[in-house]
Amino acid sequence: MTIFSKSLQQRLSTAEPFMLNIFIVAAVFSTYFCAYGFRKPFTAGSFDLNFTLPLIKVTLSYKILLVVVQTLGYATAKFAGIKLIAEAKKDNLSLVRSIVALLTIAGLSWVLWAITPPPYNLVFIFINGFPLGLIWGLVLSFIEGRKYTELFGTGLSASFIFAAAFSQQIGQAVLNQGISEYWMPLYVSGIYFVPMLIVAWLLGHTPPPNTEDVLLRKERQPMDSTQRKSFMRAYGGGIFFLIIVYMLLNAFRETRSGFAKEIWASIGYQGDLSVFSQSEIIVSILILILLSLLVFVRKNSQAFYITLIGVGVGSALVGLSSFLYAQGAINGFVWMILLGLGTYMGYIPLGSFLFDRLLAATNSVGTVGFLIYMLDAFAYIASISVMLYKNFSFAQVNWLQFMQKFGYLLAIVNVIMLVFAGWIFKQKIDKANPKR
Secondary structure (H helix, E strand, C coil): CCCCCHHHHHHHHCCCHHHHHHHHHHHHHHHHHHHHCCCCHHHHCCCCCEEEECCCCEEEEHHHHHHHHHHHHHHHHHHHHHHHCCCCCCCHHHHHHHHHHHHHHHHHHHHHHHHCCCCCCHHHHHHHHHHHHHHHHHHHCCCCCCCCHHHHHHHHHHHHHHHHHHHHHHHHHHHHCCCCCCCHHHHHHHHHHHHHHHHHHHHCCCCCCCHHHHHHHCCECCCCHHHHHHHHHHHHHHHHHHHHHHHHHHHHHHHHHHCHHHHHHHCCCCCCCHHHHHHHHHHHHHHHHHHHHHHHCCCHHHHHHHHHHHHHHHHHHHHHHHHHHHCCCCCHHHHHHHHHHHHHHHHHHHHHCHHHHHHHHCCCCECCHHHHHHHHHHHHHHHHHHHHHHHHHCCCCCHHHHHHHHHHHHHHHHHHHHHHHHHHHHHHHHHHCCCC
């Protein structure tokens, strides 16, 4: 017995490439867009509470605690996902059932969070973060190892650029209706629930990679622990430097998204979260255009190097735009757009399709899931560290100054790390493809 439509499956399996690509982009975008409705709405709240942590006697903002604990749940899922996602069967029905079950758990966790007084309800926002942390790898399983993986990966990633802002705006609208900050996330999750069921069902109709996909990008299969260890022994040196790059990019992205309300207020947009949605629409369109161009680079090693350069350019843009804003050369709205553009130029390739090209360029049979989850695991730990560091060491510095200084650090460190990574990977790829 199957829950899928045989008629739709047949149409998609024989569809023209252009129409099939549109379907896949729309399906992955919509599915992950809905996932954010279960994750980010709470950040629209203010939560004007502070709690002193026992033993160390340090006072933390309750909102920072919420973001940190949810991110900790996310990070825990990423460590678990190194094994779970790498070994997951490439079966559409199992993948869709897992997506729906995990999002349902995430939504129901908001009930227990709302009825439990703070700070004891922090355990339930951890429970919310854990299942959500596994969704990315499950959705990614539908699109890796294809001729147009860059297009699909960019479409998938564009969803969370816009979805984070949109879900916060929905949360703000619910608050404006008089709903409590504590019940608002459940209301928003309810709004997203039925659309999530529909788009997940549609995603399940995605045809497997065809013969051309396998020829161009190699076969994708689950990887056991022995295979994962073997791959890391061969390429771990370069991956180490990419982990550092990704840690900074994710920490910057999470800070920009999780504290959007405070950051926009610091540049003169007090209480207007619609401006965040407007900026993210622009960023999404620019990113989708720029990164999708990589599908035209057929040679996998060449595409891999071009992507690394793009990550470096994006990182540099974060630092340069911060300098230009500090000098008064651009306004706050443009600065926030450039911050988003630069961040996602690096974050999206590393989190979706860069390793797809690496596997193909090195003639490796496997899955990108464990590599991406390895980066994600450390990246979310970095996000937590930055949030706590800001609270402890920069309490007297406003969000504007903090983001500017963070932007300078990210630009300098990432460019240096990418030079080292590129040098190591070039040696490995050349060795895997000896000239004949």
